[in-house]
Amino acid sequence: MKKPILALIFIMILILTACNKAPDPADTMTNYINLWNKQKFAQMYDLLSTKAQTTISKEDFVNRYEKYYKDLEITKLNAKFTKPNDEQKPKEDTITYPFSASMNSVAGEINFDHKAKLVKEEDKWTIDWNTTYIFPELEEGAKIGFDTVTAKRGEIIDRTGQGLAVNGQVYEVGIVPAEMGEQRDAIINEFSAKLGITTEKINNALNASWVKPEYFVPLKKLPLEEQELVANLTEIPSVNSKQVAARVYPMKEAAAHLIGYVGPITAEELKEREGKGYTSNDYIGKRGLEQVLDEQLKGENGVKITIKKADGTETTLAEKEVKDGENVQLTIDGTMQTKLYQQLSGQAGTAAAIHPKTGETLGLVSSPSYDPNLLSLGATTEQWTALQDDPLNPLLNRFSANYAPGSVIKPLTAAIGLKEGTLDPAATLNISGLQWQKDASWGNYYVTRVKDPGTPVDLEKALLYSDNIYFAQAALALGKDKLTDGLKGFGFEEEMKYPFPLEPSKTGAMDSEIHLADSGYGQAQVEMNVLHLAATYTPFINAGKLITPTLLMQDETSKAWKQNVVSEEQAALIHSMLEKVVQDPQGTAHKANIPGMPLAGKTGTAELKAKQGEKGTENGWFVAYNTENPSLLIAMMVEGVQETGSSIVVEKVRNVFTQ
Numbered sequence: 001m002k003k004p005i006l007a008l009i010f011i012m013i014l015i016l017t018a019c020n021k022a023p024d025p026a027d028t029m030t031n032y033i034n035l036w037n038k039q040k041f042a043q044m045y046d047l048l049s050t051k052a053q054t055t056i057s058k059e060d061f062v063n064r065y066e067k068y069y070k071d072l073e074i075t076k077l078n079a080k081f082t083k084p085n086d087e088q089k090p091k092e093d094t095i096t097y098p099f100s101a102s103m104n105s106v107a108g109e110i111n112f113d114h115k116a117k118l119v120k121e122e123d124k125w126t127i128d129w130n131t132t133y134i135f136p137e138l139e140e141g142a143k144i145g146f147d148t149v150t151a152k153r154g155e156i157i158d159r160t161g162q163g164l165a166v167n168g169q170v171y172e173v174g175i176v177p178a179e180m181g182e183q184r185d186a187i188i189n190e191f192s193a194k195l196g197i198t199t200e201k202i203n204n205a206l207n208a209s210w211v212k213p214e215y216f217v218p219l220k221k222l223p224l225e226e227q228e229l230v231a232n233l234t235e236i237p238s239v240n241s242k243q244v245a246a247r248v249y250p251m252k253e254a255a256a257h258l259i260g261y262v263g264p265i266t267a268e269e270l271k272e273r274e275g276k277g278y279t280s281n282d283y284i285g286k287r288g289l290e291q292v293l294d295e296q297l298k299g300e301n302g303v304k305i306t307i308k309k310a311d312g313t314e315t316t317l318a319e320k321e322v323k324d325g326e327n328v329q330l331t332i333d334g335t336m337q338t339k340l341y342q343q344l345s346g347q348a349g350t351a352a353a354i355h356p357k358t359g360e361t362l363g364l365v366s367s368p369s370y371d372p373n374l375l376s377l378g379a380t381t382e383q384w385t386a387l388q389d390d391p392l393n394p395l396l397n398r399f400s401a402n403y404a405p406g407s408v409i410k411p412l413t414a415a416i417g418l419k420e421g422t423l424d425p426a427a428t429l430n431i432s433g434l435q436w437q438k439d440a441s442w443g444n445y446y447v448t449r450v451k452d453p454g455t456p457v458d459l460e461k462a463l464l465y466s467d468n469i470y471f472a473q474a475a476l477a478l479g480k481d482k483l484t485d486g487l488k489g490f491g492f493e494e495e496m497k498y499p500f501p502l503e504p505s506k507t508g509a510m511d512s513e514i515h516l517a518d519s520g521y522g523q524a525q526v527e528m529n530v531l532h533l534a535a536t537y538t539p540f541i542n543a544g545k546l547i548t549p550t551l552l553m554q555d556e557t558s559k560a561w562k563q564n565v566v567s568e569e570q571a572a573l574i575h576s577m578l579e580k581v582v583q584d585p586q587g588t589a590h591k592a593n594i595p596g597m598p599l600a601g602k603t604g605t606a607e608l609k610a611k612q613g614e615k616g617t618e619n620g621w622f623v624a625y626n627t628e629n630p631s632l633l634i635a636m637m638v639e640g641v642q643e644t645g646s647s648i649v650v651e652k653v654r655n656v657f658t659q
Contacts, residue, residue: 025095025118025125026083032116032127033081033099041065049119049126068134071146072305073106075275093120094128106277107303107318112136135317141310144317148279151299153247154325156259156289159360159553162334164259165290168248170377171222171230171241177206178213179238190236194229195220196380216240221377223248247283247376251334253369254341257397258332258500260288261372277301286375287397289328292500299325329553331360339659340365340636343652348639350398352531353656356538356625356633358557359547363634364500364531366398402503402527403637406606407466407588408621409522411574412536413474414459416486418570422477425573428456429470436469438476438513445514447472447521463577466588466603468521475520480510483519487526489565490536490546496561498531499551505532522606534635535561537623540575540600541630543568578602579627589622591647592654598627599657603646620646622653632657 028047035044041062045053048061056064068074079101095118102111114136117128131138138144156165173195180187188206192199197220205217221244222230230241247262249255262283270278277300278284284298285291302322307315333353340351344367353363370387379387387395417423435446449468453461462470475483484507488494492505508525510516518524528536531549538547539562546562566574578600581587588603601624608616620641625633634656638649 023120023124025120026097028118028125028127029081029097029099029116030083033079036079036101037077039065039069039077044127047127049128050121051119052127052129055130065134068144072144073104075104077101077103094118095125105305105318107305107320110135110305110318135307137307137309137315137317139309143308145304145306145308145314147304147306149302149304149322151301151322152324153262153283154297154299154327156293156297156328156330158330158332158334158337159362160334161329163248163250164255164330164332164334166248166250167245169224169243170246170248171224171226172218172244173220173222173230173233173239173241174216174218175202175206175238176214176216176240177211177238181237183237187236187238191219191233191239194233196382198381216242221246223373223377249372249376251337252371252373254338254365255332255334256288256369256372257366257399258288258337258364259372260290260292261286261376262290263376263378287372289330289500293328297325297328299323331355331362331550331553331555332364333362336363336632336656337365339363339656340634341367341369343636343655344368344638346392348392348398349637349649350530351634351636352399352534353632353634354531354534354538354549356541356547356630359535359538359549359559360557361531361549361551362632364399364551366396366400368392368394370394398637399530400500400502402505402529403619404526404606404608405522405528405533406604406619406621407468407471407521408533408602408604408623408635409526409528410463410466410471410520410604411540411578411602412487412490413471413478413483413520414463414577415539415566415570415574416483416489417474417478418573419566420478420482420486422482423459423474425459428458429473430456431467431469436472438517442514447517460577460580463574463581463602464584464587471520472517473520475516475518476513478520480516483507483516484510489562490539491532491561492528496532496535496549498549502529502531505529522604530635530637533621533623534633537625537633537635539565540571540578541625541633542571544571575600575627582624588646589624589650591650592622592624592657594654594658597657599624599654600627601625601653603650605641605646618642618645620644620649622646622649624653624657626657 032044032047045058045061079099081097081099096115098115100113118125119128131140153167155163155167157163188199188202192202202219205219211217233239234241249259263286265278265282265284269284270280285294300323302320304319305317307317336353340353340363344365346368349367351365354361374383434452435448437446447469451465453465457467457470487507492507495504496502505528508519510519515524519526535547535549539545544564544566545560546565548559548561550557582589582592582599582601589601592599592601601622604621606619618641620638623635634653636649636653641648
C-alpha cells in the first residue's frame with residue numbers, strides 16, 4: 001500500500017508546484033507577437049496593460065491598426081521576438097524585451113527594431129503598449145502622411161512617331177457655386193441642356209462634401225477643338241474653364257478599335273488587379289491596346305510614407321520612386337490607317353494592311369467606329385445609348401472577329417491541292433451550267449457558280465472566274481483530313497502570336513461531303529479574321545514561307561510562322577495566276593488594274609443565309625498586293641454587298657493603292 005500512497009503524494013506535489021509557478025512575461029510577449037503576425041488586433045488588445053487600455057479603447061485600437069495596414073497596403077508582416085534562453089526572474093514587476101518587425105507596403109519594405117515594456121498586474125504579465133509599437137517614430141500626436149507622385153502614362157505612337165494615344169490637354173468646365181446667386185436652377189438647367197449632363201448629376205457634384213462656395217467644381221472635360229462650345233458655356237454666369245492634362249487620341253475613329261481608350265478604374269477592376277499597384281484614383285485601359293498593354297503603359301506611381309511629429313519634424317518611413325510608363329511604338333503607319341478607314345467610310349467592314357515581306361502591320365481598321373476621346377472624357381447616357389443602339393454596331397471590333405472568307409480562300413485550297421498532289425493545274429474539268437452536285441445523295445443541294453465560261457476549266461480559269469464548282473471538286477479530291485491539315489499549315493486553328501488578341505481562324509467540322517465541298521470555296525463553317533487572311537497570302541510572295549504578322553516595332557520582322565507551306569514553284573504558279581485575276585479583262589478583280597502598278601489578288605463574296613434557296617446577306621472581300629514592289633498587301637471586307645458584290649471592295653482597295 002505504501003507505493004500507491006507515495007505516487008499520489010508525488011502527483012500532488014507536482015500539481016501544487018505547477019499552480020504556484022510564477023507567470024512568465026516571455027510567454028505573454030510571444031503570444032502578442034504571434035497575434036500580431038496573424039493581425040488579430042482585438043486579441044492583441046486583450047494583452048495590453050490597464051494603463052494602456054485607459055489611453056485607447058479596444059475599438060479605436062483595432063480600427064487604427066486596420067486603417068494603417070489597409071491604407072499602406074501592408075503585406076508579408078513578420079514580427080519577431082526571441083525568448084531568452086536563461087531568463088532571470090524579474091527583480092521588479094516590469095521587464096523590457098527587444099523585438100523587430102518587417103513588412104511590405106505600397107512604398108516598399110518597412111523594417112524596424114523596438115523594445116516592448118511588460119508590466120505585472122496581479123497574476124499576469126501585460127504589454128505596456130503605446131503608439132510607437134505600431135511604428136517607433138509614431139509618437140503620441142504624430143500622424144502618418146501618404147504622398148503619391150502619379151506616373152506619366154506611356155504614349156502609343158506609329159512607326160513615324162505620330163501620336164496614337166498621347167498625354168495632352170483638354171478643357172475642363174465647371175461651376176463656382178458662390179457665383180451662381182439666385183440663378184442656380186436656371187444655370188444648372190442651361191448647363192445640362194448644352195452638354196447633355198443630367199441636372200441630378202450636376203447637383204450631386206455641387207453638393208459633394210468637399211465643395212465650398214468659392215471652389216471650382218469640375219463637371220465635364222472637352223477636347224481642345226471644342227473651343228467654340230467652351231466659349232459659349234463660359235458665357236453662362238458662374239461657369240469657368242481651364243486646361244488640364246488628359247489622354248488624347250489624335251486619330252479619333254480611324255484607330256479607335258486598335259488603340260482603345262482609358263477611363264476611371266471601377267471597384268470590380270480594382271479588385272481584379274489587387275496587389276498590382278493600382279489605386280482607386282487610377283485611369284486604366286478600357287479597350288484596345290490601352291487595355292492589353294495597360295500594365296506596361298501605366299508605370300508605377302511614386303509613394304512616400306512619412307511620419308509627421310507634433311513638433312513639425314518629419315521622418316520618412318518608406319519611399320518608392322515614381323516610374324513612368326513605357327512608350328510603345330507600333331508598326332502601324334498612321335497615314336495608311338487613315339486611308340483604310342476613309343475608304344470604308346462608315347460602312348460595316350474591316351481591313352488589314354501588312355508589309356508582305358516583313359510581316360509588319362501597317363493598318364488595322366474596323367468600321368464603323370467611335371471617338372475614343374468622347375468615351376475617355378466621359379460620354380453622356382444619350383451618347384452611350386446612340387452607340388449601343390446603332391444597327392451597324394460601331395462598338396464591335398471587326399478585325400479581331402472571324403467571318404466566312406468566301407472565294408478569297410481559293411488560292412489556299414489550290415495550294416493545298418498542289419502540295420498534296422490531288423490537283424493538276426493543267427487538267428480541265430468539263431463543267432456545264434451554273435449548278436452542280438456530286439450525286440443524288442445531295443438531295444436538293446447544289447454548288448452554284450456565278451459564271452459559266454462555256455469551256456473546260458483548269459486552275460488558272462477557275463481562279464480567273466472564281467469558279468465555286470471547280471474548288472468544291474478540288475476539296476472533295478483532297479478529302480477532309482488533307483484539307484483540314486493543309487489549312488492548319490496556313491495557321492488555322494492556331495492562336496496567332498500577336499500583341500492584340502485575335503480570334504483564331506477555324507476550319508469547321510467538314511462533317512459531310514457538302515460541308516467539305518463548300519469549305520473549298522470559303523463557305524460552310526470555315527472562318528477567318530482579316531489579319532490572318534492577309535498573312536496567308538504571304539507564301540505566294542515569299543517562295544512558300546508564311547510570314548508572322550507583327551505589331552510592335554521592337555519585334556523581329558520577316559520571321560517565318562510556317563516554313564514551306566507550298567514549294568517555291570507552286571507559290572510562283574499561284575502568284576502568276578493571281579496577277580491575271582487583276583490584269584486579265586475577264587478577271588473578277590480587273591477593276592483593280594492600275595497602269596504602272598501591277599497588282600495581284602483575289603476577290604470573294606461570302607453569302608450568309610439560313611438555308612439554300614433563300615437570299616442571304618453578303619460580305620465582299622478583296623486581297624491584293626503590288627507584284628513589282630511587294631511592300632503593301634491589303635485585305636478588306638465590307639458587309640452587306642448584295643447589290644454590288646465584291647466590286648465595291650475592289651474599288652476601295654484600288655483607291656488605297658493609287659493614293
